[in-house]
Amino acid sequence: MPARPTKPRRSWGRRLFSWLWKTLLGFVVLSVLWVLALKVVNPPITFTMIGDQLRGNGVVKQWMGLDRMDPDMPRAAIAGEDARFCLHNGFDLRAIEQAYDRNQKGGRIRGGSTISQQTAKNVFLIQGGGYVRKGFEAYFTFLIEHLWGKRRIMEVYLNVAETGIGTYGANAGAIRYFGHDASHLTPVEAGRIAAVLPQPKRRDAVDPTGFVRRHGNAIARYVGVVRTSGLDGCLR
Numbered sequence: 627m628p629a630r631p632t633k634p635r636r637s638w639g640r641r642l643f644s645w646l647w648k649t650l651l652g653f654v655v656l657s658v659l660w661v662l663a664l665k666v667v668n669p670p671i672t673f674t675m676i677g678d679q680l681r682g683n684g685v686v687k688q689w690m691g692l693d694r695m696d697p698d699m700p701r702a703a704i705a706g707e708d709a710r711f712c713l714h715n716g717f718d719l720r721a722i723e724q725a726y727d728r729n730q731k732g733g734r735i736r737g738g739s740t741i742s743q744q745t746a747k748n749v750f751l752i753q754g755g756g757y758v759r760k761g762f763e764a765y766f767t768f769l770i771e772h773l774w775g776k777r778r779i780m781e782v783y784l785n786v787a788e789t790g791i792g793t794y795g796a797n798a799g800a801i802r803y804f805g806h807d808a809s810h811l812t813p814v815e816a817g818r819i820a821a822v823l824p825q826p827k828r829r830d831a832v833d834p835t836g837f838v839r840r841h842g843n844a845i846a847r848y849v850g851v852v853r854t855s856g857l858d859g860c861l862r
Contacts, residue, residue, distance in 0.1 A: 657765075658773070661682045668785070690784075696816065701857075707824075
């Protein structure tokens with residue numbers, strides 16, 4: 627009986643390529659399924675929340691859907707964080723260029739991240755990580771923009787963004803700072819919560835002073851502009 631011909635052994639290069647390809651394909655499939663799941667299931671916890679728990683800060687959060695939340699809250703977020711939220715596809719190149727120009731002149735470093743990018747980072751990634759994390763952030767931003775849509779992105783953002791040490795979401799922030807939930811907020815209250823968002827561990831919305839007061843009041847004034855100019859049109 628003739629011997630069976632043996633298959634030629636693949637080179638290490640081809641084996642490595644096959645392994646990398648399968649790993650990449652597996653990551654894409656799992657990440658898409660993860661994003662699709664969180665389109666309908668509210669994120670139960672994030673890596674930032676886990677970090678707060680490990681540091682002993684605890685985690686206070688209370689989910690509130692966008693349909694129940696005072697519409698001035700997302701308007702304040704748009705006014706303070708991302709004026710072109712309804713206009714861009716997740717990346718605001720104009721804001722990135724402006725941030726780069728400001729940073730080149732020195733002074734306080736500013737980012738050009740959109741609400742979509744911040745949501746991708748807050749939900750799927752850790753806070754640090756440099757350029758590697760930025761790459762994954764861009765990937766997940768692309769996914770949520772195409773699989774979630776703007777309204778879901780804003781809803782998740784306003785429920786997972788840190789609004790104080792160990793406090794997550796606009797609703798928990800409103801209860802902490804003003805003693806009532808986020809279903810009824812004045813423009814000033816919404817503006818102060820939005821003013822805390824960029825640096826929640828250093829800023830406080832209760833009787834704020836200095837920059838937080840000025841920035842919060844400025845956001846409160848622009849809440850009406852966002853409404854009348856339709857900058858929140860994608861949320862209606």
